[in-house]
Amino acid sequence: MTSLPAPRTPDPKSAPAIRWGIVAPGGIARDWTAALHATTASRVTAVGSRAQDRAQAFADEFGVERAYGSYEQLVADDGIDAVYVASPHSEHRDHALLALEAGKPVLVEKAFTRNAAEAKDVIDAARRHGLLAMEAMWTRFLPHLDVVRQCLEQGLLGDVVAVEADHGQQLYPGGPQRLADPALAGGALLDLAIYPVSFAHLALGGFATVRATGTLAETGVDASETIAVVSPTGAIGTLSSTMLVKTPCAASVSGTAARLEVNGWFYRPNTVRLIDPDDRELDRHEPPAREHGLAYQAAEFARLLEQGRTESDLLPLDETLRIMQALDEVRAQLGVRFPGE
Template sequence: MDAPAIRWGVLGPGGIARDWTAALHATTASRVTAIGSRSLDRAQAFAADFGVERSHGSYAELVADDGIDAVYVASPHSEHREHALLALAAGKPVLVEKAFTRNAAEAADVIDSARERGLLAVEAMWTRFLPHIDVVRRCLEDGVLGDIRAVEADHGQLLYPDGPRRLAAPELAGGALLDLAIYPISFAYFVLGGFAAVQATGTLTETGVDAGETVAVVGPRDAIGTLGSTMLAKTPCAASVSGTAGRLEIDGWFYQPNTVRLIDTDDRELDRYDSPSREHGLAYEAAEFARLLTAGKSESDLLPLDETLRIMQILDDIRAQLGVAFPGEG
């Protein structure tokens, strides 16, 4: 709530936009003042639900709205490049829902456009901005765990075949990787400071998107990572970081506001951090964006654009190893 108040335009009135707007209005000083959709009826229904002032029946009208300071791009992955470029061309900074785009080439287009215009652009990987991840960050910086040797994380949800249609659709950049695996992959990249090697194996659905994968990584200082995702079952969704002096354990749903436990090498709990609330975690990325925008910044130190691009390159590599391609990628 201490973050500066800014006026948001939301592009795309889907489920994540609803959760994000609810969190924004409940726990920050910022407000959504305009909503844009290809359907004016959907925009008006969203506006009525959240007390939003203006509804637009096109994305072009939304980004041209003079009453917004920034645009939250909440459309499907397959549309992120087009919609982020539309907002940037209108002079609007962007918070782009993860995955940032379908692939690294599209991510580079968005990043180049933002940098050319001097506009703020941030990937909405909300986990990076949560308080318990800041605790992990400080432990790593202070050497609490000694030399890091291993990281483990998984993310599985029962989303196929009876979940959202887009997850099965190659043309909508469906599959487990961009929706689910991106969480453990981004977490491990943050912990290890990058990857020196990536090896993936997995299975595909009958539509040709990935149903799940196991990804083995090696960090630049020889630490290993074991990462997994599936949209065929609910998994523990836990994470751990192990070093020569101890380990951190994060409970299930590690990517949401959570508890972090410090465990010594004899498996004794030495300390723990409990998030102040497990609700409205999406607000932290919006608050960070408002601080950055007010300070005149063009990207976040917590998730720099070059890191977003590198992670998209890694996701491309994993898809290539699995044999997954999206129509029209080039």
């Protein structure tokens, strides 16, 4: 019987302790800090916002030592080792560059920037300064994704022929205002489709062609899209996202010898099932009952920083750039353009 490999992912608790500064204390920053403090040795020691009272409220909630009323003060703090950029997509480039120019390594929320040109600006600055930079695509650093990665590396599935992944959440209308706002790089693509696109890019080894169709919201941002991709070897990917309804959020990788299925919330710590061509389950990987998934990316970053590395092998900067180029193609085909582009 064919079995799945065990994940090679180190326990986040084993990563070295570093001191973090946070740019923009919003919802994702709250979740990330809670995971960091619960399951790693690292701590957030400073937080910056455009409003002093907002920064102070976050600091009080999480026991953060210093709160600043500007991002410039935050990145100038000599008591932090790295900066986590948790602002809206529209601000990622400028905030990442602000940190890098101040000599601070950066973990930048996904999607990395609004577009590939901005991503290249950040990557070029990180390489020019010799500083660590990484996209906070947390799924790439989870144990169950390492199981998928090893299956691909070992050829356990045979020749990969098809990948499917979807991500839909009911976030419009009535959800966060930024998702409806073109000025904040809103829409389903950068918030939701980034997950299936990144997953497929890993599983397929990149995209040779990208074709998209979809619908727009009244404000001009994308509401839903279906993306068809073809890999350099001719394998296909069918990807979709929407901010109008909740979808199964499942993913699969199908090869000539077997397929992998991740059913429901595929981008979170999850079960991976290995299934043969006759639909018989051969093996499964089960995650621990409770995991703070966001901690894995922070732990990876801390290990890289201690090692003097400037990027992660699990999500290299050039791959982040290629993913942003694919997202640019989708937006161009949908007719979505952000102000200032």
